[in-house]
Amino acid sequence: MTGWVTDVHPTREELDACVHCGLCLPHCPTFRLTGNEAASPRGRITAMRAVNDGVLSVDEDFEEMLGFCLGCRACEAVCPGLVPYGRLFEGARAEIAAQRPTLVSSLRRRVLGRVLPTRRLVETGSGVVRILQKMRRLLPGAVGARLDGLRDLSDNPPSSLGRVAEPEGKPVATVGLLAGCVMDSWFGAVHHASIDLLRRAGYRVIVPRGQTCCGALAAHDGAAADAKRLAEVNRSAFAGVDIVVADAAGCSAHLADYRHWVDGGIDAETKDITVVIAEAIADGRLPTLEGDDPVVYQDPCHLRHAQRVTEEPRTIVRASGHRVTEIDPDGICCGAAGIYSVLRPRAAGELGTRKADQVRATGLTTVVSANPGCEMQLRTHLGDSYRVIHPVELYRERLLAESV
Ligand code: SF4
Ligand code: SF4
Structure with a gap:
């Protein structure tokens, strides 16, 4: 069969924005790894256009070309034609899901679109992971290695769901915090820091119970119907707030693109936590602390490339009394990329090793990153x-230390 079958397929207008200039090629991690045009953004867009024109079908080669893509959107950030590559990528992945389903890929999409957004199941799974972490030394190498990137789940603080935090004076605005799929159970300390800083910055903060996973992982893997459903749920859950904030870069990038998944997007501004906190530091609602301790900052792709947010997290690091040490002028993906590191361990491992080598070359031992996937890959x-x-x-750690 040739052509598209879903209502989220890449469109002629989106594809025609590419003028084949090739400026994106040196910024693409998979092109850097292979040197192959077929592993470049231009090659992938050419293949999508061929499917659109009925010349190619969504076949095994097309699936491989798109499966090897990290979805890091480094190509989008440097494209002079403003090609919406992230949108094309999600549309093409939805076509692959619809036209080439297998038992394994359908099960995987079921997990991303149905299991991960079910809090009870995530909590149960997290309990199992907690036990496995305690048995770490007894586990076979490959299984144990998978756990090494995680935080110690027995240290995870209580869930933030349902919390309401009031500022001292009249609220600047009401912020709704996205709890995410695994953020609450695995990275709860990030939520607690976010809520406390937002409150100190003058925001009223709520973490609505009716919310769900943002749907980014489902969208990236082609589970379009689930991505739409999850966006609808969150649209309702966050009705009435002024700003929806996410403290995982992958989630804030997906929220910013909700208009592709639900009519009109979300009825509020959406921002990454680093943007909101940097704004509060800039206008003096939060203090800048003294100090010059160097730390490494690593740019998550979904902040740097997808949202073009680079200065704000560095502002927070500097306001924490630290000097920012750069490691990668091109911001090449660390290889985490959602579930990419599980599906493509070789390419992800190569990119992860390169990133780790860049960190080691600085001689520093603290790395700051604003995305859970990057954090696990780095660790x-x-x-x-x-x-x-x-x-x-x-930043919060230093604030608390200063106030003792
Ligand atoms: S995606 Fe953009 S940068 Fe890459 S070849 Fe097309 S127009 Fe050029
Ligand atoms: S999203 Fe990343 S890996 Fe995919 S084509 Fe663009 S730069 Fe390359």
Whole structure:
């Protein structure tokens, strides 16, 4: 069969924005790894256009070309034609899901679209992971290695769901915090730091119970119907707030693109936590602390490329009394990319090793990153002697230390 079958397929207008200039090629991690045009953004767009024109079908080669793509959107950030590559990628993945389903890929999409957004199931799964972490030394190498990137789940604070935090004076605005799928159970300390900083910055903060997973992982893997459903649920859950904030870069990038999944997007501004906190630091609602301790900052792709947010997390690191040490002028993906590191361990491992080598070359042992996937990938490739931390945690830690 040739052509598209879903209502989220890449469109002629989106595809025609590419003028084949090739400026994106040196910024693409998979092109850097292979040197192959077929593993480049231009090659992938050419293949999508051929499907659109009825010349190619959504076949095994097309699936491989799109399956090898990290969805990091580095190509989008440098494209002079403003090609919406992230949208094309999600549309093409939805076509692959619809036209080439297998038992394994359908089950995987079921997990991403149905299981991950079900809090009870995530909590049960997290309980199992907690037990496995305690048995770490008894586990076979490959299984144990998968756990090494995680935080110690027995240290995870209580859930933030349902919390309401009031500022001292009249609220600047009401913020709704996205709890996410695994953020609450695995990275709860990031939520607690976010809520406390938002409150100190003058916001009323609510974490609505009716919310669900943002749907980014489902959308990236082609589970379009689930991505739409999850966006609808969140649209209702966050009705009435002024700003919806996410403290995982992958989630804030997806919220910013909700208009592709639900009519009109979400009825509020959406922002990454680093943007809101940097704004509060800039206008003096939050203090800038003294100090010059160097730390490494790593750009998550979904902040740097998808949202073009680069300065704000660095502002937070500096306001924490730290000097920012750069590692990668091109912001090449660390290889985490949602579930990419599970599906494509070789390519992800190569990118993770390169990123870890860049960190090691600085001689520093603290790395700041604002995305859970990057954090786990960095920890996996750096090992226990390195500390990987979210910028809001770093800042709050220093604020608390100063107030003692
Ligand atoms: S995606 Fe953009 S940068 Fe890449 S070849 Fe097309 S027009 Fe050029
Ligand atoms: S999203 Fe990343 S891996 Fe995919 S084509 Fe663009 S730059 Fe390459």
